[in-house]
Amino acid sequence: MKFVIHKDIFQYFPNMQVVVAIAHDINNTSTNPKVTEELKEAWYNAQEASVYGNAQSHPSIKPWREHFKKMGVKASEFPSSIESMLRRALKGGKPFQINPLVDFYNAVSLRHIVPVGGFDLDQIQSKLELRLTKPGDQFTALDAQEPVALPSDEVAYASGSEILTRHFVWRQAKTALITPHTRNVILVCEILGGLEGSLVDQVLSSFKQGLVKHFGVVPETTVLTEQRLSTS
Numbered sequence: 001m002k003f004v005i006h007k008d009i010f011q012y013f014p015n016m017q018v019v020v021a022i023a024h025d026i027n028n029t030s031t032n033p034k035v036t037e038e039l040k041e042a043w044y045n046a047q048e049a050s051v052y053g054n055a056q057s058h059p060s061i062k063p064w065r066e067h068f069k070k071m072g073v074k075a076s077e078f079p080s081s082i083e084s085m086l087r088r089a090l091k092g093g094k095p096f097q098i099n100p101l102v103d104f105y106n107a108v109s110l111r112h113i114v115p116v117g118g119f120d121l122d123q124i125q126s127k128l129e130l131r132l133t134k135p136g137d138q139f140t141a142l143d144a145q146e147p148v149a150l151p152s153d154e155v156a157y158a159s160g161s162e163i164l165t166r167h168f169v170w171r172q173a174k175t176a177l178i179t180p181h182t183r184n185v186i187l188v189c190e191i192l193g194g195l196e197g198s199l200v201d202q203v204l205s206s207f208k209q210g211l212v213k214h215f216g217v218v219p220e221t222t223v224l225t226e227q228r229l230s231t232s
Contacts, residue, residue, distance in 0.1 A: 001121050003186065004230040006131040009155060012071055015193025017200050018130070020231060021207040021219040022121070022186050028215075029180045032100035035214050039103045042110040043095035046086055049113070055087040060113040063192050064169070071155070078170040082115045099180045104214055105187055108206045112199060114189055115169040117157075119176040121184040124159045128186065131158055139163040140174045157188075187219075 003020060010016065052058045056065060056075070061083045065075040075083075089095070089110065097103050101118065109116035119128065133154040138147035138161060150156075155168040162175050169190060178185060189203045204221055211219045222231055 001124060001186070002127040002231055003188075003224070004127055004129050005224050006129065007226065007229060008132065009130055010226040012155060013067060013190075013192060015226070017191045017193075018224040019189040019191065019200060019203045019207065019221070020186065020224060021204075021211065021221045022231075023211050023215070023217045023219040024121075024184045026101060026183055026185060026211075026215045026217055028099055028101045028178070028182050030100070032103075032214055035100045035104045035107070036097065038210075038214075039095050039097065039107040039110075042107040043089050046089040046110045046113070047092070049086060050090055055083050055090060058083075058086065058113060060195060061086065063194060064115075067192065068167070073167055078167040080115050080169045081117065081171075082109055082113060082169070085110060086113065099178065099182075100214070101178050101182060101185060104210055108189070108203065108210065111206065112189075112203055114191055114195075114199065114203065116187065116189045116203075117165065117169070117172060118178050118185050118187045119157070119164060120178050120182045121186055122182075123176040125162075126160045128164075129158045131156065133158070133163060137161050137163050139166055142172070142174050142177070144174070 049058050064080040068075045105116045105118050133150045133156050134152050137150050139150050140147040150163055157164040164173050164176050191199050200223055211217050
């Protein structure tokens, strides 16, 4: 499966790097206590971000709001996934759990305060793209029965005319959602230009070590940039 970033995305997110991990033959049906413990640890450690006053003021999240504002997207209505999750963590209480693979990448997201997402490769009918939306695209929300048409020029992950995320890192579609039955997956982490340079290596290490440790699979990993727009 090929993943391609369209070059015009970098007009809006200059110097962004996208960390990619592709893994096969995962067992996501069984409970995974070690993943649960890592999620809890990341969740409670993330509460230290309260020193910034709120989630949107965190130095790793504020740039997302600034980029969205430049695109005319209201971050108050369409916050990045990491902002939403950090806000929940700062409220206290126990972390929410979905399934081992999603819990794993949420732990990575909170540990490094970066957006992380994933898609079920077996539900992607054509190549995965990060591009601007266009006429004919459609999005099926998690709580929807029917797809809806979208306005043009939103940044989105897409497969064919199926839009897999809205407003880039705001909300995921029902299409290609990771479930307990998922066996083959692509994980993505978007790291904005200007953030700490070591973040890319840290996330790569978390993906590699975590997938081996918790799921017994060795992923294919790469980093896509404006100079390298696609996986091989």
